Each structure stands twice: as structure tokens, then as C-alpha cells.
Amino acid sequence: MQKNLDTPEKAILVYPVVGKALFGDWQADFDELKELVRSADLDLVDEEVVFLKEVNSKTLIGKGKLEELRGRADALGVDLAVLGVNASPSKERNLEEALGVPVVDRTQLILGIFAKRARSKEGKVQVELAQLRDLLPRLSGKGGQLSRLGGGIGTRGPGEKKLEVDRRRIGTRIHVLKQDLKQVERHRRLQRGSGRREAFPMLALIGYTNAGKSSLFNMLTHAHVVAEDKLFATLDPTVRRVRLPSAQEALLVDTVGIIRDMPENLLQAFRATFEDFEQADAYIHVVDVSQPNYRAKIEEVNDVLRKLELLGKPVLYALNKSDLIQPEKLRLEEDLKKQAVVISTKTSDGIPKLIESVEGLLEALTKLPAPKGGAVGS
Ligand SMILES: Nc1nc2c(ncn2[C@@H]2O[C@H](COP(=O)(O)OP(=O)(O)OP(=O)(O)O)[C@@H](O)[C@H]2O)c(=O)[nH]1
Numbered sequence: 001m002q003k004n005l006d007t008p009e010k011a012i013l014v015y016p017v018v019g020k021a022l023f024g025d026w027q028a029d030f031d032e033l034k035e036l037v038r039s040a041d042l043d044l045v046d047e048e049v050v051f052l053k054e055v056n057s058k059t060l061i062g063k064g065k066l067e068e069l070r071g072r073a074d075a076l077g078v079d080l081a082v083l084g085v086n087a088s089p090s091k092e093r094n095l096e097e098a099l100g101v102p103v104v105d106r107t108q109l110i111l112g113i114f115a116k117r118a119r120s121k122e123g124k125v126q127v128e129l130a131q132l133r134d135l136l137p138r139l140s141g142k143g144g145q146l147s148r149l150g151g152g153i154g155t156r157g158p159g160e161k162k163l164e165v166d167r168r169r170i171g172t173r174i175h176v177l178k179q180d181l182k183q184v185e186r187h188r189r190l191q192r193g194s195g196r197r198e199a200f201p202m203l204a205l206i207g208y209t210n211a212g213k214s215s216l217f218n219m220l221t222h223a224h225v226v227a228e229d230k231l232f233a234t235l236d237p238t239v240r241r242v243r244l245p246s247a248q249e250a251l252l253v254d255t256v257g258i259i260r261d262m263p264e265n266l267l268q269a270f271r272a273t274f275e276d277f278e279q280a281d282a283y284i285h286v287v288d289v290s291q292p293n294y295r296a297k298i299e300e301v302n303d304v305l306r307k308l309e310l311l312g313k314p315v316l317y318a319l320n321k322s323d324l325i326q327p328e329k330l331r332l333e334e335d336l337k338k339q340a341v342v343i344s345t346k347t348s349d350g351i352p353k354l355i356e357s358v359e360g361l362l363e364a365l366t367k368l369p370a371p372k373g374g375a376v377g378s
């Protein structure tokens with residue numbers, strides 16, 4: 001089935017909540033899903049949270065509900081159904097048949113957003129690689145139809161020539177992309193150069209997507225990096241040199257955001273991007289503290305760091321968007337209190353204090369033994 005996300009398309013969001021989760025907090029997840037759909041530039045015309053006692057082994061969702069959804073999708077002229085969870089290739093196929101429209105799962109949705117946002121050659125290659133790896137297991141039974149490659153979450157409008165690519169050709173493409181990636185990575189390393197790297201400590205702004213990393217980066221560097229109320233506004237890392245009031249200098253790097261259940265294929269493909277995490281001497285972990293589940297989001301980010309074996313560097317928490325809450329009501333756990341500054345990049349509240357803390361952090365870093373020599377330039 002054709003999946004086209006190049007132009008704003010009408011989408012229905014179907015979010016199955018299964019078993020135990022029935023009683024859990026699905027609302028925050030559902031809100032995030034809607035943000036993802038919006039960030040993918042889809043036109044969300046209908047949505048349904050489907051509570052399931054158990055999963056239907058063929059279609060995930062029961063027949064009656066699917067028929068109802070199909071009727072709604074038909075009536076609204078929906079182009080695409082977004083499934084709020086990940087589905088096996090066969091379930092996805094069965095759902096497409098039952099609903100009569102193409103279905104993208106959560107991973108494909110995220111990959112699609114990345115595809116739309118990637119600007120650099122490296123980013124584009126990384127995303128295509130991740131999309132192909134995601135597609136490969138879904139090919140069997142699709143008659144080898146390759147319908148969801150390219151710029152978007154589905155891509156290929158009607159009339160455009162349908163790509164008929166078999167596994168072998170995908171394999172070849174993956175091979176080519178990997179070579180390309182190696183080359184751009186090599187180039188990037190040369191560009192970044194080790195000289196510059198050694199001269200200044202490097203601080204990486206990390207955090208959950210939409211936390212305000214780019215906004216803080218802009219504030220601290222007076223750069224104009226895209227800061228948008230969209231998930232994954234930043235894909236290509238940006239580095240700037242900053243000079244602090246104390247005359248200390250550092251490299252500040254803005255990084256790609258993290259999301260819950262980051263698709264494994266993406267983590268793999270973006271390893272080079274996450275190299276910025278690796279290169280960093282310390283992190284400024286930006287948190288949207290106006291979100292009730294901010295603590296869980298901190299843990300999600302730390303989980304990714306753990307997966308990449310990059311946990312354990314000095315970290316300063318920048319608890320952002322304090323203008324949206326009553327900061328005095330904020331109850332920070334002890335572990336966070338010691339290393340956190342409450343800020344707002346909107347009102348500049350707390351920024352002087354943050355800068356002071358960054359200076360303290362840099363001071364402490366210079367006293368630490370040099371970080372292990374690394375990938376850069378070696
Ligand atoms: N109210 C309020 N909004 C903020 C604040 N800081 C950032 N924002 C908004 O939050 C949204 C996301 O900000 P970004 O700086 O793009 O966030 P990011 O962490 O770089 O996001 P990704 O690159 O998508 O991971 C934008 O609409 C900002 O204007 C703040 O202190 N208060």
C-alpha cells in the first residue's frame with residue numbers, strides 16, 4: 001500500500017492500550033503521540049484510544065472495533081492510520097487490510113519525522129539507513145513492494161513510479177549507505193579536528209525532545225539554531241564556542257532529542273550523532289520541568305545514555321520552562337537538588353545562576369584527569 005506523507009495528509013490515530021496499562025498512565029503517552037503526529041506534519045482528523053483486555057493475535061484490535069474505525073476513516077477520507085504502538089509486519093499488514101488504508105506504527109512515525117528533519121548529508125544517510133533496516137523484515141508478503149522510502153513517513157505519491165525493490169537491492173543500498181556514512185563521518189571528524197577539541201572542554205546539551213535544548217543553546221551562544229515547538233526539531237548537531245563571564249571557554253554542542261522507546265534502528269544509525277555525547281566532558285541535561293512526568297523523561301534520557309555506555313559523566317540539570325509552573329511548588333528529589341538549576345529560556349529566569357554553575361562545572365573539569373582519548377582525529 002502506498003504511504004504518502006509528503007503533503008499534509010489526513011490521518012487517524014489509533015492507540016491501543018493493552019491489559020495492565022489500562023490502569024496506568026496512558027494519557028501522557030497519548031499526548032506525546034499526538035505531538036509526534038503533529039510533528040510529522042500530518043493532519044489529525046480522528047483519534048481513538050482502544051482499551052484491550054487482550055491482544056488479537058492477527059489484527060491487534062478486535063474485528064468490531066476495526067469495522068467501526070474503517071467506517072470513520074472512509075467517511076473522513078483518511079489517507080493513513082497511525083498506530084500508536086509498534087506492530088509486527090504481519091499484524092501491520094492485517095490492520096491495513098482491515099482498515100483499508102496504509103498503517104504506520106510508532107517507529108515508522110518517528111523515522112518519518114527524522115526523514116523530514118534531516119538536513120545534512122550525514123543525517124539523511126542515517127535516516128535512510130534506519131528506514132531500510134526497519135523495512136527489510138516487513139518486505140516478505142508485500143510482494144517486494146518498497147513503498148515507504150524517501151523523504152517521508154510513507155512517501156511516493158500516486159502517479160509516481162512505484163519502486164519495486166527486492167531484498168537484495170535493499171541490501172546493496174544499505175551497503176552503499178554504510179560506505180557513504182563512513183565517509184561523511186571521516187570528513188566530519190577531520191572538520192572538527194582534534195586541536196580544537198583539546199583546547200576547550202566540551203559540554204553537550206542533552207535531553208528529551210522539546211525540552212528546550214536549542215533555546216538554551218541559542219541563549220548561551222547567541223546563535224540562531226532552529227528552536228521549534230515540534231518534536232525532533234534538531235537533528236544535526238551544532239557546535240559553538242562560548243566564552244563565559246569568568247573568561248573560561250568551552251565548546252557547547254546542541255544535540256538530537258531523546259524519546260521514550262527510541263527505535264533501535266535509529267539509535268544504531270545515529271551512533272555517529274551520539275558521538276557528541278561521547279566527546280563531551282560533561283552534560284547539561286535540559287528538562288522540561290513543566291511536564292508532570294519530567295522525572296520519567298529524565299530516566300528515559302539516562303536509559304539511552306546507559307545503552308550507549310555513556311552514563312557517568314558530570315551532569316548539570318537545567319530544569320527549564322519554569323515560567324509555566326510555580327517553581328516554589330517544585331519538589332526536587334535530593335539527588336536532583338544538588339546538581340540542578342531551575343531556569344526559563346523564555347523569561348531568562350535562572351540563566352545567570354546556570355552560567356555560574358556551568359563555570360563551576362568547568363572549574364571542576366579542569367581538575368579532573370583528562371578524559372580518555374577518543375575517536376576524534378585519532
Ligand atoms: N514556555 C517556555 N517555552 C520554552 C522554554 N524554552 C523553550 N521553550 C519552547 O519549547 C519548544 C521547544 O524548544 P527547543 O529549544 O526547540 O527544544 P529542543 O530540546 O531543542 O527540541 P528538539 O530539538 O526537538 O529535541 C519551543 O517552542 C520553545 O519556544 C521556556 O523556558 N519556557
Ligand SMILES: [Mg+2]
Nearest residue numbers: 213214233234
Ligand atoms: Mg533542538
